[in-house]
């Protein structure tokens with residue numbers, strides 16, 4: 001099998017797995033303590049969580065705190081709902097459902113348009129009653145980099161808080177600047193599934209959305225030290241390997257542009273994550289392509305939206321027709337993808353697409 005769906009999730013880095021193993025905690029170990037217990041075993045588990053928190057904090061700007069959550073979706077919900085601004089929410093047209101649907105659940109959001117390159121418009125004015133702005137660092141479907149800092153400047157002018165969904169940018173790019181809250185997810189940076197984090201700038205107050213023990217201050221639930229340790233190790237590795245991973249992604253990107261010559265790239269060619277290639281081909285039946293190329297794992301859009309039958313809101317926001325959007329596929333490589341795998345996958349996809357006529 002060839003895995004080209006690294007925007008949906010990434011494999012667990014061996015270093016992250018090794019960091020987790022001791023804290024999975026069988027009865028024959030002394031490593032299963034509740035990190036919130038004051039006894040020795042509990043303190044040992046808490047120490048692992050503390051180290052992980054510092055490692056994850058290094059992915060964020062200075063001047064804030066890190067709250068572990070069960071996912072980035074949860075972190076985003078805590079940020080948007082917990083801010084309790086009561087005012088207008090503005091989100092870019094290409095935000096993940098975690099942001100758009102949460103904003104919609106609280107009212108009718110103002111939508112910040114994007115251009116045909118898939119970059120949010122920094123010239124359109126935010127409504128003066130905007131209280132919270134949601135803008136992502138890197139789009140998950142088309143890989144475009146967003147002008148977070150410029151939008152944060154606009155937000156500040158109207159006195160709004162800024163949430164940045166940095167799920168697809170964390171560990172790959174420098175932390176976004178200007179945000180008050182930043183959400184990330186371990187399983188997109190070669191860490192384990194089931195843990196995310198919300199960074200909250202000092203001085204920003206949120207209301208807990210899950211009440212109980214309030215172990216994380218703002219969030220209840222016993223932390224899983226194994227997940228925290230894996231997240232921390234993955235974060236550390238991502239920082240150490242940032243340049244190397246980026247160079248590898250770029251080499252695959254350059255080759256992919258040749259391999260998929262007859263296809264059209266969706267989104268900016270320059271302002272982007274080079275590990276993401278979203279391409280379309282006139283008349284392509286994507287479901288048939290997927291069935292013909294079962295050994296290649298790729299996406300017909302974002303993993304969350306695919307299967308819904310609706311054209312991607314990201315692709316339609318950049319001006320594609322429903323038909324064009326439905327002829328698009330997303331290929332996403334990563335640290336462990338080899339050039340040979342990319343070439344083999346391209347050969348299979350191109351052959352299957354050509355056979356469709």
Ligand code: PLP
Nearest residue numbers: 071072073096098140167185196
């Ligand atoms: N935001 C973006 C941009 C994503 O790509 C994803 C995952 O698909 C999420 C949020 C949600 O992350 P999680 O799976 O940790 O809830």
